[in-house]
Amino acid sequence: xxxxxxxxxxxxxxxxxxxxxxxxxxxxxxxxxxxxxxxxxxxxxxxxxxxxxxxxxxxxxxxxxxxxxxxxxxxxxxxxxxxxxxxxxxxxxxxxxxxxxxxxxxxxxxxxxxxxxxxxxxxxxxxxxxxxxxxxxxxxxxxxxxxxxxxxxxxxxxxxxxxxxxxxxxxxxxxxxxxxxxxxxxxxxxxxxxxxxxxxxxxxxxxxxxxxxxxxxxxxxxxxxxxxxxxxxxxxxxxxxxxxxxxxxxxxxxxxxxxxxxxxxxxxxxxxxxxxxxxxxxxxxxxxxxxxxxxxxxxxxxxxxxxxxxxxxxxxxxxxxxxxxxxxxxxxxxxxxxxxxxxxxxxxxxxxxxxxxxxxxxxxxxxxxxxxxxx
Ligand SMILES: Cc1cc2nc3c(=O)[nH]c(=O)nc-3n(C[C@H](O)[C@H](O)[C@H](O)COP(=O)(O)O)c2cc1C
Numbered sequence: 567x568x569x570x571x572x573x574x575x576x577x578x579x580x581x582x583x584x585x586x587x588x589x590x591x592x593x594x595x596x597x598x599x600x601x602x603x604x605x606x607x608x609x610x611x612x613x614x615x616x617x618x619x620x621x622x623x624x625x626x627x628x629x630x631x632x633x634x635x636x637x638x639x640x641x642x643x644x645x646x647x648x649x650x651x652x653x654x655x656x657x658x659x660x661x662x663x664x665x666x667x668x669x670x671x672x673x674x675x676x677x678x679x680x681x682x683x684x685x686x687x688x689x690x691x692x693x694x695x696x697x698x699x700x701x702x703x704x705x706x707x708x709x710x711x712x713x714x715x716x717x718x719x720x721x722x723x724x725x726x727x728x729x730x731x732x733x734x735x736x737x738x739x740x741x742x743x744x745x746x747x748x749x750x751x752x753x754x755x756x757x758x759x760x761x762x763x764x765x766x767x768x769x770x771x772x773x774x775x776x777x778x779x780x781x782x783x784x785x786x787x788x789x790x791x792x793x794x795x796x797x798x799x800x801x802x803x804x805x806x807x808x809x810x811x812x813x814x815x816x817x818x819x820x821x822x823x824x825x826x827x828x829x830x831x832x833x834x835x836x837x838x839x840x841x842x843x844x845x846x847x848x849x850x851x852x853x854x855x856x857x858x859x860x861x862x863x864x865x866x867x868x869x870x871x872x873x874x875x876x877x878x879x880x881x882x883x884x885x886x887x888x889x890x891x892x893x894x895x896x897x898x899x900x901x902x903x904x905x906x907x908x909x910x911x912x913x914x915x916x917x918x919x920x921x922x923x924x925x926x927x928x929x930x931x932x933x934x935x936x937x938x939x940x941x
Contacts, residue, residue: 572695572764578788578821580628580667581696583940586900586933587910589629589667590918591825592883593618594655596638596648597850599827599883599914601857603643604848606917610648615655616662618919623663625926626941630659631771631912634671634702636709639860641853653685660693668693669771671700674730675715675723679751683737683758686768695763700771701787703727703779706860724778726750731770731786738767771823784813784820789909794824794887799902806907821909826899827883828913829890830925841890844916849881857884883914893928897936900929904938 570581580587592599593615598608608614619630632655638647653670660668670689672682690697703723704710710717718726729748736744737758746753762768772783773791783790790809795801806822813820829845831837854877858864865873879885889899903911915921933939 574766577769586904587628589912591631591912594632594650595646600916619659623666629667631669641850645853657689667696669698674727679733698769724782789821802906823910825886826889826913827886897932
């Protein structure tokens with residue numbers, strides 16, 4: 567087999583010519599992203615994810631993006647209560663696959679940057695250039711309390727993350743034996759060997775929604791996750807263009823990604839019925855309430871109507887774009903996301919393993935025909 571040419575450009579293209587990259591988001595967690603009580607909900611178990619990753623790899627799916635989650639949300643199902651640590655998870659999956667890129671999702675405040683860099687390089691060598699990083703600052707205070715780490719306010723959170731990512735990038739660069747003295751770290755004689763596979767650093771993503779989070783992503787990352795409009799393609803297009811223009815102000819180019827929650831069935835009626843069954847009638851409403859409380863969203867803070875809306879949005883994969891329908895409808899929705907300028911989408915399903923085959927059989931060929939994907 568030819569050596570993979572792991573330039574940063576090829577890494578961000580995920581080594582193919584797809585216009586729209588498609589990945590599976592959240593499969594390292596029990597329940598995935600669906601806050602539902604239905605018994606077929608995703609287990610998050612290693613054996614299931616391994617089978618899923620192999621099937622996704624064989625089908626030409628571009629990436630797997632895990633969630634860095636340390637503590638579940640409770641509710642009747644202990645939503646996302648059982649999770650696999652993302653860097654070790656990614657390493658295992660990279661060893662068992664050939665082409666798919668696998669991300670680790672790392673809380674900068676909880677990982678020393680040099681331990682993190684060492685883990686990134688290790689995963690990247692296992693995957694021969696297919697490892698990517700989703701760097702997050704965290705928002706869930708309960709998780710930080712568990713570590714005995716104080717969550718900083720927004721500005722300082724991203725200020726710290728800036729120094730953290732500067733150190734990580736320098737350690738991953740050809741540089742060795744350097745000192746770093748900053749506000750948060752004082753490091754002497756930093757050496758990291760080996761360097762990433764092929765020399766270039768792994769692709770980096772971030773999904774901050776605050777102004778500080780977004781500008782951190784635009785300054786430092788190759789990919790940025792944002793929410794797609796539920797209203798129109800034009801709104802999403804404007805948003806994507808705005809983000810790209812802001813990146814250009816920093817002299818950078820960035821790929822914009824979004825998150826989708828997919829209910830695909832052979833007919834539209836079946837899809838709508840299942841959506842109602844799993845996401846509305848079968849929602850784990852007590853977990854939804856707990857998540858909203860963590861985000862300080864209550865009838866008192868946002869008003870009853872907005873609260874009711876948020877409740878349904880959060881039951882549906884914590885707020886991703888609902889993609890519900892038969893293969894034609896779903897393929898068209900993906901094509902629209904691509905037309906709006908998005909570079910990729912991370913999708914989740916109630917049971918990834920059961921639901922992926924129909925997507926592979928019916929939607930991927932349509933997207934290829936439409937010129938949205940090459941694979
Ligand atoms: C695609 C995506 C993945 C995310 N993954 C995680 C994660 O794994 N762990 C986490 O604590 N936060 C995660 N987040 C939350 C963001 O990193 C970010 O903290 C949140 O959007 C709030 O933005 P802010 O930090 O700018 O306030 C994710 C968000 C998105 C959209």
